[in-house]
Amino acid sequence: MPNVYRALGDSTRRHILSMLKQGSKTQKEIVEAFDISQPAIKKHLNILLEERIISENLNGKYRIYSINHNTLQIAYHEMLQYIGELLDDQLVSLKNYVEKGEFRDEEN
Amino acid sequence: MPNVYRALGDSTRRHILSMLKQGSKTQKEIVEAFDISQPAIKKHLNILLEERIISENLNGKYRIYSINHNTLQIAYHEMLQYIGELLDDQLVSLKNYVEKGEFRDEEN
DNA sequence: TTTTCATATAACTGTTCGGTTATATAAAAT
DNA sequence: ATTTTATATAACCGAACAGTTATATGAAAA
Numbered sequence: 001m002p003n004v005y006r007a008l009g010d011s012t013r014r015h016i017l018s019m020l021k022q023g024s025k026t027q028k029e030i031v032e033a034f035d036i037s038q039p040a041i042k043k044h045l046n047i048l049l050e051e052r053i054i055s056e057n058l059n060g061k062y063r064i065y066s067i068n069h070n071t072l073q074i075a076y077h078e079m080l081q082y083i084g085e086l087l088d089d090q091l092v093s094l095k096n097y098v099e100k101g102e103f104r105d106e107e108n
Numbered sequence: 109m110p111n112v113y114r115a116l117g118d119s120t121r122r123h124i125l126s127m128l129k130q131g132s133k134t135q136k137e138i139v140e141a142f143d144i145s146q147p148a149i150k151k152h153l154n155i156l157l158e159e160r161i162i163s164e165n166l167n168g169k170y171r172i173y174s175i176n177h178n179t180l181q182i183a184y185h186e187m188l189q190y191i192g193e194l195l196d197d198q199l200v201s202l203k204n205y206v207e208k209g210e211f212r213d214e215e216n
Numbered sequence: 217t218t219t220t221c222a223t224a225t226a227a228c229t230g231t232t233c234g235g236t237t238a239t240a241t242a243a244a245a246t
Numbered sequence: 247a248t249t250t251t252a253t254a255t256a257a258c259c260g261a262a263c264a265g266t267t268a269t270a271t272g273a274a275a276a
């Protein structure tokens with residue numbers, strides 16, 4: 001079970017995810033967007049991969065990373081549910097209702 | 109600025125918060141609910157205090173802890189917003205709209 | 217084929233974390 | 247006044263993190 005807190009608990013990783021939201025990116029592109037070393041970025045990518053928040057694809061000498069929408073969705077709901085309960089947040093149930101009522105179980 | 113990921117990133121701390129949801133608790137009560145030592149619990153409480161997720165009150169020799177609803181609410185929205193954006197989740201904006209439209213800025 | 221480029225990996229550093237045990241302190245109960 | 251109880255604090259441990267530098271590997275370009 002993916003640990004979102006671990007995955008999102010670091011601001012560099014959140015930035016990486018924001019980049020990937022714009023579309024798949026090469027490791028090189030990601031490295032260039034930050035001031036830290038390539039091995040440091042690779043470690044962040046590995047953590048995101050471990051937690052299944054992103055996926056990796058090979059293309060020649062490149063590695064291409066993209067957001068794993070599925071996992072994020074599940075994680076999102078878990079957190080929503082947990083914190084919502086702590087807050088007695090009626091809107092969590094509203095949200096669940098709206099989703100179930102209006103959305104298909106569309107993949108990815 | 110409170111770091112929700114840090115605060116909620118540990119399952120013991122999430123359990124503590126679930127307990128506190130039922131009402132304010134004494135440190136002793138919290139310690140008794142877990143299998144770990146008093147100093148370990150105190151460290152968790154300190155982290156929750158640092159991140160302003162809970163508050164501490166003195167009553168004689170007791171320390172009483174309670175959820176800081178405000179901070180949790182803010183933190184909750186940050187996470188919701190961030191992950192929601194990653195997912196292009198329209199329901200995040202719906203939720204914001206409903207909240208702003210229907211809720212007062214009720215204290216704590 | 218040699219060089220260059222993208223990525224991987226190893227070894228190291230300093231910090232934080234979650235836990236421990238042992239001990240101190242301060243309030244309450246005896 | 248002494249003991250008990252609730253909490254605090256210090257010192258320690260091992261693991262995980264975020265970063266570094268140096269080096270290896272493997273694909274593409276020259």
